[in-house]
Amino acid sequence: MRSITMPRLRVLPILLIASTCLNILLEKRVADLNGLVQHLKSDGTLRAGSKVSDFSAFDIQRGSTTRVACTGTDQPTILYVFSPTCKWCSRNLRNLENIRAVSAQTRGRYRLIGLSLSQDGLSDYVRTANLDFPIYSQLDPNTVIVYKLGATPQTIVVSPGGTVTNVWKGAYVDDVQAEVERVLSVRLPGLAAVVASVSTQPGGTHRSSAPLSRGREVAS
Secondary structure, three states: OOOOOHHHHHHHHHHHHHHHHHHHHHHHHHHHHHHHHHHHHOOOOOOOOOEOOOEEEEEOOOOEEEEEOOOOOOOOEEEEEEOOOOHHHHHOOOHHHHHHHHHHHHEOOEEEEEEEOOOOOHHHHHHHHOOOOOEEEOOOHHHHHHOOOOOEOEEEEEOOOOEEEEEEEOOOOHHHHHHHHHHHOOOOOOOOOEEEEEEEEOOEEEEEEEEOOOOOOOEO
């Protein structure tokens, strides 16, 4: 029987150390994955009282990346989070009238900022919607996580000190509209009772109407 030589004996401790390090890395990876799973299972809604910070984003009016201030400002900040491809945003076109009303009636008291989570059709959307406040896109992934952005539309109010005071998800209907009006001291036109849909059928164009949902529906 062949005996183990000295060089092989020197290799064994190295292999043992390498195996131990690999096990530690694997355990850490498992712990990280478990943490991510728990995070995904947890409530992904930004809550009042949460602290947020300034962030970088692309200013579509200026065509450059800039720093968006939400702390140390002289007025509270309203972040209107939307997406040009959001079906709920598009279906409830009158919600844009609400946003324009917020812009007009809070000017001088709040800073209204639009955050688009998608660049698809953004320029046309902003032009067609006639939005008269700063619009930013290309948000850093960390900003999306910190602000827990996802479902649209969403409205976030941040105090000059960087504390979230209000979060509203969905279009401004029912109790959401009432709370927005109360907190921001505005009067909103609300949403239309029906939405018209146009479809082409044999023999011409057919127009039908369907009631809008009265819930807090949002699209992700």
